[in-house]
Amino acid sequence: MKFFIVVLIISACAGCQVVNTSRQSTMPLESQGLSCLEIKNSSPESQSGYYVVDLDGQKPLPPIRIYCDMVTEGGGWMLFAHHTDGLDSLTTTKNVTTNKFGVISKQHWVAMRDSMTNGMLFVDEKERVSRISSAKLFGANCEPVSNINNLTDLSKNGSRYIWHHENRGCDVRGLDYSLITLIDSSTSKSYREAGAALYQSGSMKFDVWPYGNETSSYKHQNTLFYFIK
Structure with missing residues (x-):
């Protein structure tokens, strides 16, 4: 895990405009684009790092600092959660970073979700990559991603x-389900529902799956970086 974080931080400093997340400033943030993908498309040489993104353009949400993976699976991925198994609660953080657990705010999550065109990407602590398309994420029969409006309030929403x-x-009892979990220890119902894990026992599969014939990732990883594009 420590090695993966170091790789991310080093790559972020190799020629890109890195935004300092360690200091809080009263100055308004100047947006560098509407998404990591827009920044990548306008500057293909952009490297992974922190960028200021205005997710809803001229609408009420202020620009925020977002970690952008500009390399994996074509780049342009926005980090919206960093989670691991066994945490007592999910914490909203102003800036989701590669070295601290947390999830993005409700308002910024909804803006990311509603502008998603490609899908989601997941990177575990061993740098293994999973990916699933937006069509599958919006097309689920039990809990499409469009139903989720607050990442820290999933249990209160009944999911x-x-x-x-x-x-x-939709009872997750047979081996016929596919899931993306973001669970704290208080809402996990069984040993199989790891806090940060992916499952594809059902007919709907991930488009990129690094865990061989396994139908879940929880035996192979504890931590996930959650990206969206």
Whole structure:
């Protein structure tokens, strides 16, 4: 895990405009684009690092600092959560970083979700990459990603997942479900529902899956970086 974080930080400092996240400034942030993808498309040489993104353009949300992965799977990915198994709660943080656990605010999450065109990307502590398309994320029969409006309030909304598709029913009892979990220790119902994990037992599969014939990632990883594009 420590090695992966070092790689991210070094790559962020190799020629890109790195935004200092260690100091809080009263000056308004100047947007560098509407998304990491827009920044990548306008400057293909952009490297992974922190950028100031205005997710809703001229609308009420202020620009925020976002970590952009500009390399993996074509680049242009925005980090919206960094989570690990066993945490007592999910914490909203102003800036989701590569070295601290947390999730993005409700308002900024909704803006990211509603502008998603490509899908989601997941990187574990061993640098293994999973990816799933936006069509699958919006097309789930039990819990499409469009239902999730607050990442820290999943249990109160009656769900423990960012995304849930199941062949028969929606009770996660048979081995016929696909899930993206973002669960704290208080809402996990069984040992199989790891806090940060991916599952593809059902008919709807991830487009990139690094765990071989395994139908879940939880035996192989504890921590995930959650990206969206």
